[in-house]
Amino acid sequence: MKKTFAIGGVHPHDSKLSRQSAVEELPLPETVAISMAQHLGAPATPIVAVGDKVLVGQLIAEPSGFVSAPVHSSVSGTVKAIEPRADLAGNPVPHVVIEVEGDAWLPEIDRTPNFVGDMTLSAEQILARIKEAGIVGLGGAAFPTHIKLSPPPGKKAEVLILNGTECEPYLTSDDHIMRDRPDEIAMGAQIMMKALGVGRCYIGIEENKPEAIKAMRIAAIRFGGLEVVRLKKKYPQGGEKQLIDAIIGRRVPSLGLPIDTGAVVQNVGTALAVYEAVQKHKPLIDNMITVTGRCLPVQKNFLVRIGTPFSKLLEAVGGIPENAAKIISGGPMMGKAISNLEATTVKASSAVLVLTEKETKRRPEGPCIRCGKCADACPMGLQPFLLYKLAKMNRPDEMEQEKVFDCIECGCCLYTCPAGIPLLDLIRIGKADVMKIMRSRKK
Amino acid sequence: MSNLIVSPSPHLHGxxxxxxxxxxVLIALLPVTLVALLCYGWSVLILLLSGVATCVLCEYLINRFLLHRPCSVGDLSAIVTGVLLVLNLPPAAPWWIAVVGAVVAIGIAKMTFGGLGQNLFNPALVGRVFLLVSFPVLMTDWTIPHGLLQDHLPSLSAQVDAFSGATPLGVAKEGLGAGSTLQELFAGGQFNWNMFFLRPGGSVGELSALALLVGFLYLLCRRVIKVTIPLTIVATVVVLSAIFSAVDPARFTGPLFNVFTGGLLLGAIFMATDYVTSPMTTLGQIIYGVGIGVIALCIRYFGSYPEGVSFSILIMNCVVPLLNKYCKPRRFGKEAK
Amino acid sequence: MTIVYTIACLVALGLFFAVVLYFVAQKFKVEEDPRIGQVESLLPGANCGGCGNAGCRAFAEKVVAADSLDDFFCPVGGNEVMARIAGALGREAVEKEPMVAVVRCQGTAEHCQKLNRYDGAPSCRVAATLYSGETGCRWGCIGLGDCVSACEFGGVHLDPRTHQVSIDTGLCTGCGGCARACPHHVIELRPRGPRGRRVYVSCVNQDKGALTRKACTIGCIGCGKCAKVCPFEAIRIENNLAYIDYTKCKGCGKCAAECPTHAIVATPIEK
Structure with missing residues (x-):
């Protein structure tokens, strides 16, 4: 039986164009610029100086604060600059710029393809290793993984859920790692289960990835406590709350955390990174990035070092086509539009998507015809048309009554609106206001 | 390459x-309109042309000269209103009836409230009810104009002759008022399956239940409307009339008769489901549908008008803002303690 | 006879409800200082929030409750209204200079090249939270008109072609609504100045000079020439940006003539 979440959701076209193209390693760029703010929370503090020689995998920045993560060099070479550079949205963010010289790795990193199945570390040692490796959630939010794997006092994890849904159209990077490296992912799940002290792990995969389901099922048999759950195709199935609902049928309470249902959700990419960090001593320095779009001559999946400029990725598929109108980092539903192509990839980058004007241009805004389709599509059971109106009139109190803080910003409302009303744009602003008011009230 | 577009997510649109x-909606109205054109001939074509043209012209002029807003005719809503208005008129009505109705529908019921999306009442129904109370004789003149089909289908002609002069609902209301029982009035049974396929007499759009249902299926397949509102209306009418007719078969008409006569199907499928004037949540839609069914049947049974679907929809339109306010969708997750 | 009955009934009903209403009104009567209503009637009644209160009524309540008028000022009504309020309450009002909003950005498309196209909701706040903007300058006016809709007096205009914002000084009351609405803080309140003479730096770009210059030909590059030429030491350079202190500026306009990028604006003297 195929499972899915109960409320709302939309069915955008699949568009998994790069499903069958094998993974390639992207040639090293001449320089990389590694962002210090790749994770949710405080930016990392650089510990290298201009002129320092670094090796692949060497620590170059330390976490500053509780919610933060260290950053490692993804290339070997000389530190050329430590300066603010524009990120993909054009805002300055501290970067460490490294000129690439050769490809020399730290000696303790195991680069052999051998599978390491033995694990003797304790839960604390595993968490420490994950923290040191700078691993963050690779599903998009980039929340430091070691914090997510240490439930707050009083809360107990019962089950680990691996997110292999890849519910966004176009993306195929998770699909490929599940097909190519199922054992490593399963081992990563085992490691995280041990860190959490849980005996059960579900791997949720949408039905449009039959090869991945098969590969993960075979891997799951080899390891205990794992179960692959085939899910119906529906967006936003990869949302944490939706995935928990789909797989174990529990609903995260309003203003609560996923751990309140006893579930911890991790992306399959994170599981792979955990395996590599714990068993192979490899910090998070590269990731799988899908470069896709109908207007591109080829669509490919690349293994990319963190800090590679987006322009290099586009060059690798033959440059930006003439009719390209929007370039997105991430999927088309929640990804960010890139305004600066010299910006570089970060840990949580998953795709570079090129869309044409026809595919992406918003339709002109018309009057609301009160069809209620946005409310039908909202996976949190909110009323986007109402929230939009309240946000426009600047009424934070009423927005709070209407539970705007539950909004997961999935974009289903805007996707579905026949009148082309920018629902989510304003709801997002209103939500930020309400959250600010709620936080100040707590203090 | 021109400058890249930047916008907040999502980057795809449905x-x-x-x-x-x-x-x-226009495509879904096509079957019944075509059948009406074939059956009633030129007079319906003239009504359609004058009604739709007036609606479009009215919206254009008001936008241009009174509201000073960009022209909104392109969204086709004025055409839908025009067609629906004509489907609610008697086929023999003169052309100016459609014009007056259209001016009231667009000018008063729609644009005074602020245009599409702002109106409280279904514009086509406001137009129809305005005509019904202003020109009661013209609006209940059920003469059947001579159409194309009658010449070629003798069986249809016979049926037309059998019905000419009054609608079954009118017959029932008048006859019961004069003291007859239903058994005397409908000696051949209240309902026969011919009525399902083609039943002349009554408004233009009430001609063929089959054609209406074809349009309904199309709307469902295209996910334009959900089944909730039409289903609850019809179910309410069926259940209530079954109870009433079981209690006193001489006074109260039966379920099949009530569903397939008059404007019930037209109203349930096309008028009550108008997005703007119907509730947005499923619970609201159920309450709304039940309300329409109850009121429509009450008017048919106890009111002075033989037909009450238009009135019942307009009455329930008033409740929609309240229903929208108090019927919230099912939310994800309970409150954290 | 029927007429008599009808009239009698109506009169009885009317009396009954009058009595009920009288008692209800007595029961729910709210005691309040009559001076609040008096002050409120003196206020302009725009409810713009320029004084920092929710509306004119809230302002009136606070004014009556407070001991002195020192902390209160209605920017819309100005000194005239404050003097009247002071008269009504028997207190002393502080004279304040009338303010006007100025837009500190001149970066139209001819000065500031567009690098991308924005396609979201037409709101400066949405665009500002999304990214650094359509041009190379992430500091200046976004041009989507949040200030226009914030102005209660119709005093802010957006040129539909250039997306340049201008303030109608005749309509501007100095309430500051537009300044609060601007996510980039491009709009500032400054004194109207003697005979409408205001001199200000029309740029908020804090990038280094070279970066500013690359993004916009009319931006302040922080060269400091204006500060040198100013006879009153009214100009300071902070974060690569000149700022003219209006408490010291005498409006001579020497800096405006000196500015190599024409980023300093000196409004003409009104006759």
Whole structure:
């Protein structure tokens, strides 16, 4: 039986164009610029100086604060600059710029393809290793993984859920790692289960990835406590709350955390990174990035070092086509539009998507015809048309009554609106206001 | 390459647009309109042309000269209103009836409230009810104009002759008022399956239940409307009339008769489901549908008008803002303690 | 006879409800200082929030409750209204200079090249939270008109072609609504100045000079020439940006003539 979440959701076209193209390693760029703010929370503090020689995998920045993560060099070479550079949205963010010289790795990193199945570390040692490796959630939010794997006092994890849904159209990077490296992912799940002290792990995969389901099922048999759950195709199935609902049928309470249902959700990419960090001593320095779009001559999946400029990725598929109108980092539903192509990839980058004007241009805004389709599509059971109106009139109190803080910003409302009303744009602003008011009230 | 576009997510948009929704409604209205054109001939064509043209012209002029807003005719909603208005008129009505109705529908019921999306009442129904109370004789003149089909289908002619002069609902109301029982009035049974396929007499759009249902199926397949509102209306009418007719078969008409006569199907499928004037949540839609069914049947049974679907929809339109306010969708997750 | 009955009934009903209403009104009567209503009637009644209160009524309540008028000022009504309020309450009002909003950005498309196209909701706040903007300058006016809709007096205009914002000084009351609405803090309140003479730096770009210059030909590059030429030491350079202190500026306009990028604006003297 195929499972899915109960409320709302939309069915955008699949568009998994790069499903069958094998993974390639992207040639090293001449320089990389590694962002210090790749994770949710405080930016990392650089510990290298201009002129320092670094090796692949060497620590170059330390976490500053509780919610933060260290950053490692993804290339070997000389530190050329430590300066603010524009990120993909054009805002300055501290970067460490490294000129690439050769490809020399730290000696303790195991680069052999051998599978390491033995694990003797304790839960604390595993968490420490994950923290040191700078691993963050690779599903998009980039929340430091070691914090997510240490439930707050009083809360107990019962089950680990691996997110292999890849519910966004176009993306195929998770699909490929599940097909190519199922054992490593399963081992990563085992490691995280041990860190959490849980005996059960579900791997949720949408039905449009039959090869991945098969590969993960075979891997799951080899390891205990794992179960692959085939899910119906529906967006936003990869949302944490939706995935928990789909797989174990529990609903995260309003203003609560996923751990309140006893579930911890991790992306399959994170599981792979955990395996590599714990068993192979490899910090998070590269990731799988899908470069896709109908207007591109080829669509490919690349293994990319963190800090590679987006322009290099586009060059690798033959440059930006003439009719390209929007370039997105991430999927088309929640990804960010890139305004600066010299910006570089970060840990949580998953795709570079090129869309044409026809595919992406918003339709002109018309009057609301009160069809209620946005409310039908909202996976949190909110009323986007109402929230939009309240946000426009600047009424934070009423927005709070209407539970705007539950909004997961999935974009289903805007996707579905026949009148082309920018629902989510304003709801997002209103939500930020309400959250600010709620936080100040707590203090 | 021109400058890249930057916008907040999402970057994809669904296929639906206001124009497509209205276009789908027009396509769904096509079967019944075609049947009416074939059956009633030129007079319906003239009504359609004058009604739709007036609606479009009215919206254009008001936008241009009174509201000073960009022209909104392109969203096709004015055409939908025009067609629906004509489907609610008697086929023999003179052309100016459609013009007056259209001016009231667009000018008063729609544009005074602020245009599409702002109106409280279904514009076509306001137009129809205005005509019904202003020109009661013209609006209940059920003469059947001579159409194309009658010449070629003798069976239809016979049926037309059998019904000419009054609608079954009118017959029932008048006869019961004069003291007859239903058994005397409908000696051949209240309902026969011919009525399902083609039943002349009554408004233009009440001609063929089959054609209406074809349009309904199309709307469902295209996900323009959900089944909730039409289903609850029809179910309410069926259940209530079954109870009433079981209690006193001489006074109260039966379920099949009530569903397939008059404007019930037309109203349930096309008028009550108008997005703007119907509730947005499923619970609201159920309450709304039940309300329409109850009121419509009450008017038919106890009111002075033989037919009450238009009034019942307009009455329930008033409740929609309240229903929207108090019927919230099912929310994800309970409150954290 | 029927007429008599009807009239009698109506009169009885009317009396009954009058009595009920009288008692209800007595029961729910709210005691309040009559001076609040008096002050409120003196206020302009725009409810713009320029004084920092929710509306004119809230302002009136606070004014009556407070001991002195020192902390209160209605920017819309100005000194005239404050003097009247002071008269009504028997207190002393502080004279304040009338303010006007100025837009500190001149970066139209001819000065500031567009690098991308924005396609979201037409709101400066949405665009500002999304990214650094359509041009190479992430500091200046976004041009989507949040200030226009914030102005209660219709005093802010957006040129539909250039997306340049201008303030109608005749309509501007100095309430500051537009300044609060601007996510980039491009709009500032400054004194109207003697005979409408205001001199200000029309740029908020804090990038280094070279970066500013690359993004916009009319931006302040922080060269400091204006500060040198100013006879009153009214100009300071902070974060690569000149700022003219209006408490010291005498409006001579020497800096405006000196500015190599024409980023300093000196409004003409009104006759």
């Amino acid at each position: 296929p639906e647009s206001t124009r497509r929704v209205m276009g789908d």
